[in-house]
Amino acid sequence: MKTILNVIWLVLCGFWMFLGYLLAGVLLCITIIGIPFGLAAFRIGVYALWPFGYTVVERRDAGAPSCVGNVLWLVLAGWWLALGHIATGIVLCVTIIGIPLGIANFKLIPVSLMPLGKEIVPSDQPFATR
Template identity: 50%
Template sequence: MRTVLNLIWVIFGGFWLALGYFIAGILACILIVTIPVGVASFRMARYVLWPFGKTVEPKPGAGAGSAIMNGIWFLIAGWWLALIHVGAALAQTLTVIGIANAWVSIKMIPVTCFPFGKRIVNNGSVW
């Protein structure tokens, strides 16, 4: 079931969202100072590409550096990425099949806004 939901997700929006995160990661890695932002973008691109069966949890040992980077990230990119996910969710709710995808898109907003100090793990459940 998880594979079917992931394939539907990729076809109806996940590919384009992941591509956006991947391109942002490449651009961020051009400058040495922003490499941590690029790494976070690549991590989110992998999550956005195949989200069913994964969950986001706090990373042990994340401290003040993560909090500072989350603040900078939110001001520069997080808020508009959240708007993109809301827009994608609204478009996905136009069909019955897309409702599960819309829920996943909304579920991604917290990690989109504050990606540092989080890790993405396989949880083994369908959702």
């Protein structure tokens, strides 16, 4: 079932959201200071491309630098990407078939706003607990 959802997701919104994350990652990697943010954008972009079967968990070892980085991320790219998820989520929720995809889009908003200090892991692995 998750493969079918991922393929439908890829066609309807996953590819476009991936391109948004890719653009944000490339723009952030232009400066040396922005490279960690660019890498986070690439990591979440791959997750936005194929989200079903994966989950986001908090990293216990993330400290204050992740918090400061998340504030910078929010200002630089996070709110743009979150607006993209909100817009595509609303459009997907218009049809009955798109409702699960719209809900998945809304679940990507927190990680698009604050990606540092989080890890994307497969859902079926034992360490993928919240």
